[in-house]
Structures are given as structure tokens and as C-alpha cells.
Amino acid sequence: MSDRNLTPAGSTALDALPRKPTYEQVRRLEACMAQMPQVECPLEHHFAHGVYGRVMHAKAGTVIVGKMHRFSTLNILLAGVIRVTGPDGAIRDLRAPCVFVSPPGCKKVGAVIEDVQWMNVFPTRLTDVAAIETQFTIPETPLI
Secondary structure, three states, rough: OOOOHHHEEEOOOOHHHOOOOOOOHHHHHHHHHHOOOOOOOOEEEEEEEOOOEEEEEOOOOEEOOOOOEEEEEEEEEEEEEEEEEOOOEEEEEEEEEEEEEEEEOOEEEEEEEEEEEEEEEEEEEOOOOOHHHHHHHOOOOOOO
């Protein structure tokens, strides 16, 4: 992540988490969030030779818990501002444009401050979105 895109975290829904939340703490937050009304975050799917790009659109005020990826992942914040746990677990604000790589096994939580467009890029020749998710995400135990 470029330093120009990062600022210290302020007050949002992520305040329920410690400064560097553990995986278990993120999963507990995810379980609580599952009991709340869910918000649709539309996706766009883009395919090129050997590459799949997935763009998520999320409105300000939305809190998002992502899936864990098997491999390092290219993240591109195309538009907006989001407060998010970074690859090191620390909570930071990201402002578009911003490009960074998250390591394998990283599970991010984000609170959207200004409407965002977030893209992940994956190296694959697959075009079936469900098959791509299976290839690139780590299954987690269902939330109780």
C-alpha cells in the first residue's frame, strides 16, 4: 500500500474491533453482522486472456467482511474511501486510487466511508465465477 493512501483510523463500526483484530475476532464480528439486515454489493465480472477481474460496488455506511484468499491477491481501490484492516491486521483508511497486494490467508474487514469500487484481480483461464471462487478462496466453517 502506498503511504499517501493511508491515514489513521477514526470512528466507525470497526471500533468494536481492537487495533489489530485476530481472525477469531473478525469471525465473531462476521457472526454478529450475519444477524443484521444484509446489503447487496453488486459485482462486475471482467475476463481477459488468463485474467479475471471482480469489481465490487459498496455504498457509504456499509460494513464488509471479505473471504480469505488462498494466494496473494492484487487489490485495486478504483473509487471512494474505506476504513479497512490491512495485510498486517492494522486498521487504516484507504483513498482511491490505491493498489496493494494482500498476502494469502488475509481476511479483511472494511467500513465504507465514501461509495467504493474495489477490484480484485486473479490469474485464471476459468470463466465460471463459482469455480473461480472455489479455486481462489479458503472455505471457512459456517457461522453459527
